[in-house]
Amino acid sequence: MTGTLDGKVALITGAGRGIGRAIAEKLGGSGARLLLNDLDAGVLEETRDALRAGGIRAESLAGDVTAPDMGDRLVGTAVDTLGGLDIIVNNAGYTWDGIIGKMSDEQFDAMLDIHLKAPFRILRAAAPWFREQAKLETQSGHEVFRKVVNISSAVGIGGNAGQVNYAAAKAGINGVTATLAKEWGRYRVNVNSVAFGLIRTRLTAPVDTPDADSSLQVGERSIAKAVRTEHIEAIERTISLGRGATPEEAAGAVYLMCLPESDYITGHVLLCTGGIPL
Ligand SMILES: NC(=O)c1ccc[n+]([C@@H]2O[C@H](COP(=O)([O-])OP(=O)(O)OC[C@H]3O[C@@H](n4cnc5c(N)ncnc54)[C@H](O)[C@@H]3O)[C@@H](O)[C@H]2O)c1
Numbered sequence: 001m002t003g004t005l006d007g008k009v010a011l012i013t014g015a016g017r018g019i020g021r022a023i024a025e026k027l028g029g030s031g032a033r034l035l036l037n038d039l040d041a042g043v044l045e046e047t048r049d050a051l052r053a054g055g056i057r058a059e060s061l062a063g064d065v066t067a068p069d070m071g072d073r074l075v076g077t078a079v080d081t082l083g084g085l086d087i088i089v090n091n092a093g094y095t096w097d098g099i100i101g102k103m104s105d106e107q108f109d110a111m112l113d114i115h116l117k118a119p120f121r122i123l124r125a126a127a128p129w130f131r132e133q134a135k136l137e138t139q140s141g142h143e144v145f146r147k148v149v150n151i152s153s154a155v156g157i158g159g160n161a162g163q164v165n166y167a168a169a170k171a172g173i174n175g176v177t178a179t180l181a182k183e184w185g186r187y188r189v190n191v192n193s194v195a196f197g198l199i200r201t202r203l204t205a206p207v208d209t210p211d212a213d214s215s216l217q218v219g220e221r222s223i224a225k226a227v228r229t230e231h232i233e234a235i236e237r238t239i240s241l242g243r244g245a246t247p248e249e250a251a252g253a254v255y256l257m258c259l260p261e262s263d264y265i266t267g268h269v270l271l272c273t274g275g276i277p278l
Pocket of ligand 1: 013014015016017018019020037038039040043063064065066090091092093094095114151152153154195196197198199200201202203204218
């Protein structure tokens with residue numbers, strides 16, 4: 001069977017669970033070979049093994065994307081172990097909410113580090129690869145498009161009370177998208193953002209449901225969660241499509257930005273929100 005992404009190599013961060021895992025399933029199921037990253041080595045391994053059991057070529061590199069050398073390590077591993085790099089999905093992330101009067105510098109910086117600086121370092125590390133491949137392909141008369149999908153949020157566009165750190169970072173990544181679309185057009189790299197609204201994952205699981213954790217464990221950090229079912233239901237009432245999305249629906253939007261049919265789309269922020277008011 002031929003897949004729409006046969007021959008492509010995709011790097012996906014935060015791929016152990018949630019939206020990242022669904023993206024891995026979708027891109028891998030479409031023929032891409034995968035390099036997966038997550039901070040949680042255990043869930044990453046489990047995801048990698050499940051994908052392999054389904055016949056997908058998947059490698060993994062566990063670790064913190066905010067580590068200064070992680071960009072170079074991820075790009076190097078993709079090229080060395082899978083023979084190239086065609087798709088980068090900057091997905092790893094979490095939230096650490098608070099109203100501005102109570103927000104520490106550490107809390108603000110943590111959001112910029114994970115949602116903005118980590119993607120910057122990964123993309124900087126990939127720049128020589130993209131440039132060199134484009135040069136070789138131009139010489140041989142081939143036009144090959146590569147894809148960057150930066151995961152953003154409706155919060156980066158419309159804001160959200162209690163998320164000034166997250167909003168700043170998710171707005172910032174859209175600036176990265178717009179700029180690299182201009183820098184990398186000549187290398188035929190499509191650079192787009194996908195901005196999600198409410199996707200049902202561990203990040204948005206209300207604390208008052210039986211299987212939900214009352215805190216988000218991110219490495220050494222335990223971040224208290226406050227979101228309750230009534231809050232989620234209130235958001236859902238404002239969504240045109242009437243509910244939050246599944247991770248698989250979210251992955252579908254990322255997949256669209258990886259297809260050859262999106263080769264002439266760049267610098268775009270695709271809203272995958274079900275029509276959330278901004
Ligand atoms: N769920 C939503 O409603 C929603 C809405 C808008 C945007 N987003 C964005 O989508 C992305 C995925 O979120 P999700 O809902 O799937 O969350 P999730 O918690 O289910 O999964 C995120 C994954 O990222 C990993 N991760 C966190 N910090 C990391 C680090 N420093 N290095 C490597 N991996 C790390 C986690 O271990 C986890 O497996 C995030 O960027 C998030 O901001 C989510």
